Amino acid sequence: xxxxxxxxxxxxxxxxxxxxxxxxxxxxxxxxxxxxxxxxxxxxxxxxxxxxxxxxxxxxxxxxxxxxxxxxxxxxxxxxxxxxxxxxxxxxxxxxxxxxxxxxxxxxxxxxxxxxxxxxxxxxxxxxxxxxxxxxxxxxxxxxxxxxxxxxxxxxxxxxxxxxxxxxxxxxxxxxxxxxxxxxxxxxxxxxxxxxxxxxxxxxxxxxxxxxxxxxxxxxxxxxxxxxxxxxxxxxxxxxxxxxxxxxxxxxxxxxxxxx
Amino acid sequence: xxxxxxxxxxxxxxxxxxxxxxxxxxxxxxxxxxxxxxxxxxxxxxxxxxxxxxxxxxxxxxxxxxxxxxxxxxxxxxxxxxxxxxxxxxxxxxxxxxxxxxxxxxxxxxxxxxxxxxxxxxxxxxxxxxxxxxxxxxxxxxxxxxxxxxxxxxxxxxxxxxxxxxxxxxxxxxxxxxxxxxxxxxxxxxxxxxxxxxxxxxxxxxxxxxxxxxxxxxxxxxxxxxxxxxxxxxxxxxxxxxxxxxxxxxxxxxxxxxxxxxxxxxxxxxxxxxxxxxxxxxxxxxxxxxxxxxxxxxxxxxx
Numbered sequence: 252x253x254x255x256x257x258x259x260x261x262x263x264x265x266x267x268x269x270x271x272x273x274x275x276x277x278x279x280x281x282x283x284x285x286x287x288x289x290x291x292x293x294x295x296x297x298x299x300x301x302x303x304x305x306x307x308x309x310x311x312x313x314x315x316x317x318x319x320x321x322x323x324x325x326x327x328x329x330x331x332x333x334x335x336x337x338x339x340x341x342x343x344x345x346x347x348x349x350x351x352x353x354x355x356x357x358x359x360x361x362x363x364x365x366x367x368x369x370x371x372x373x374x375x376x377x378x379x380x381x382x383x384x385x386x387x388x389x390x391x392x393x394x395x396x397x398x399x400x401x402x403x404x405x406x407x408x409x410x411x412x413x414x415x416x417x418x419x420x421x422x423x424x425x426x427x428x429x430x431x432x433x434x435x436x437x438x439x440x441x442x443x444x445x446x447x448x449x450x451x452x453x454x455x456x457x458x459x460x461x462x463x464x465x466x467x468x469x470x471x472x473x474x475x476x477x478x479x480x481x482x483x484x485x486x487x488x489x490x491x492x493x494x495x496x497x498x499x500x501x502x503x504x505x506x507x508x509x510x511x
Numbered sequence: 512x513x514x515x516x517x518x519x520x521x522x523x524x525x526x527x528x529x530x531x532x533x534x535x536x537x538x539x540x541x542x543x544x545x546x547x548x549x550x551x552x553x554x555x556x557x558x559x560x561x562x563x564x565x566x567x568x569x570x571x572x573x574x575x576x577x578x579x580x581x582x583x584x585x586x587x588x589x590x591x592x593x594x595x596x597x598x599x600x601x602x603x604x605x606x607x608x609x610x611x612x613x614x615x616x617x618x619x620x621x622x623x624x625x626x627x628x629x630x631x632x633x634x635x636x637x638x639x640x641x642x643x644x645x646x647x648x649x650x651x652x653x654x655x656x657x658x659x660x661x662x663x664x665x666x667x668x669x670x671x672x673x674x675x676x677x678x679x680x681x682x683x684x685x686x687x688x689x690x691x692x693x694x695x696x697x698x699x700x701x702x703x704x705x706x707x708x709x710x711x712x713x714x715x716x717x718x719x720x721x722x723x724x725x726x727x728x729x730x731x732x733x734x735x736x737x738x739x740x741x742x743x744x745x746x747x748x749x750x751x752x753x754x755x756x757x758x759x760x761x762x763x764x765x766x767x768x769x770x771x772x773x774x775x776x777x778x779x780x781x782x783x784x785x786x787x788x789x790x791x792x793x794x795x796x797x798x799x800x801x802x803x804x805x806x807x808x809x810x811x812x813x814x
Contacts, residue, residue, distance in 0.1 A: 261614060261615055264611070264614055265611075268600075268603070268607070268611045271602075271603065271607070272600045272602055272603065275602035275603075276602060337598070337600075339598075340598025340599075341594070341596055341597035341598040342598040342599060342600065344564070344594070344597055345592075345594070345598065345599065345612070345654070346612075347564070348562060348563075348564070348587065348590075348592040348594075348597075349587055349612055349615050349616070349657075349658070350584045350585075350587040350588040350615040350616055350617075350658070351614070351615035352584065352615075355615075506564070
């Protein structure tokens with residue numbers, strides 16, 4: 252028990268150190284936080300000058316979408332790219348040579364990613380509320396929170412699995428973005444999929460992002476009828492979570508040589 | 512003294528390549544052992560097995576009473592690893608990195624002590640990316656010592672250093688031995704092994720080809736070289752292991768230079784021959800090392 256207590260204290264310090272590293276790496280902070288805020292502002296100005304319906308403005312629907320986008324970027328993209336670079340520089344190898352338990356290091360990275368995701372979500376809501384007329388609806392906050400927890404687990408596992416499967420550090424950012432940006436588009440993050448062809452909708456259904464974004468957005472959508480969260484959302488995200496965990500545990504390598 | 516490291520018949524093969532082929536040695540507590548050899552000799556493989564990064568195909572290994580591959584946390588708590596080119600978060604300050612990488616050890620050395628041990632007092636609050644190459648390596652050393660280890664692995668500690676930085680780095684390592692640490696050092700510089708190590712193990716192509724103290728290695732097979740030029744090489748005396756002649760320049764290799772020189776000079780004075788540019792050279796340790804390597808090469812070819 253005392254060992255676990257001591258390990259949790261190590262984890263806490265590891266998370267804080269990862270956070271520190273994140274904030275001191277401007278490019279990571281920019282893509283994770285500043286870019287979604289910029290999108291939120293841009294799209295809200297372009298489309299959201301007047302009310303969309305019933306006193307609600309564009310940001311009511313777009314702020315949650317950008318929150319999901321930023322949260323996934325903070326976990327999926329950051330874990331994949333950050334861990335791959337750390338491995339390439341031999342940081343993981345150094346860690347492995349110390350008595351720090353490997354799970355504490357990995358949990359530290361994940362914990363830091365999730366913490367930054369939480370900050371991003373709060374930032375989107377605050378910017379949306381203060382500048383673009385987003386109204387916080389509290390009825391479904393519990394559901395949104397549950398979806399968020401599952402989404403974070405899924406996208407953390409998937410981020411690490413990219414780093415596990417792709418061994419070349421230079422390739423990881425390309426693969427990550429090539430996966431993440433198209434996935435965002437086919438998941439209705441930027442543009443609603445109402446007029447999209449059926450095959451595109453089906454394609455979006457296969458990937459987990461839509462199943463994160465839709466129930467999360469629905470939780471703050473005053474016009475949504477019926478249940479916010481569906482079983483297919485849980486099942487799809489859960490499936491990808493398991494896949495990510497399997498790939499990561501099966502293929503993850505701490506050695507930089509494996510990546511050259 | 513008990514052994515900090517005992518290795519018996521270490522074997523490791525990568526595909527077709529035998530990286531280690533029956534390597535055995537021991538390192539006593541408090542001893543500095545240098546694994547010396549050219550690139551590709553198997554030094555790094557051997558050390559990475561002892562550090563727990565790799566598994567041997569075969570062989571008995573005991574490091575500080577642990578098997579490195581299964582020793583886990585308890586084992587890592589007592590060793591310090593200083594590798595070449597292992598990264599560290601460059602956006603952290605020196606002090607923050609030492610705190611971070613030291614936090615999991617049960618016996619932590621105070622950060623200020625570590626900083627002054629490697630002479631980075633001026634840089635404690637600087638970001639790591641602002642350090643010079645030499646300062647970076649000193650930080651690496653400090654990181655390896657963060658858990659006050661009993662055994663320190665130093666992987667080619669001065670490769671790529673200028674002479675002044677090398678001296679400084681040697682002084683640091685000597686400071687460690689004063690602290691009673693056991694050190695396993697790899698290097699491909701003979702003078703470094705000679706300077707720092709109590710004992711040297713020479714590796715070539717995955718095998719130990721020589722072993723001993725720096726002094727005993729130096730005297731093992733001393734062959735003195737005698738060189739001179741004569742106008743007529745027809746009637747030279749038979750001394751040493753025979754002569755090599757190239758355009759009137761004669762080279763003898765002698766294991767008994769006192770007697771051989773006497774024979775030679777008597778021969779010359781008897782005939783009134785001038786030994787032009789006479790030169791008697793004792794081999795440097797470098798030459799001995801090269802001889803050992805050549806010998807290992809030939810042995811390899813015979814198989």
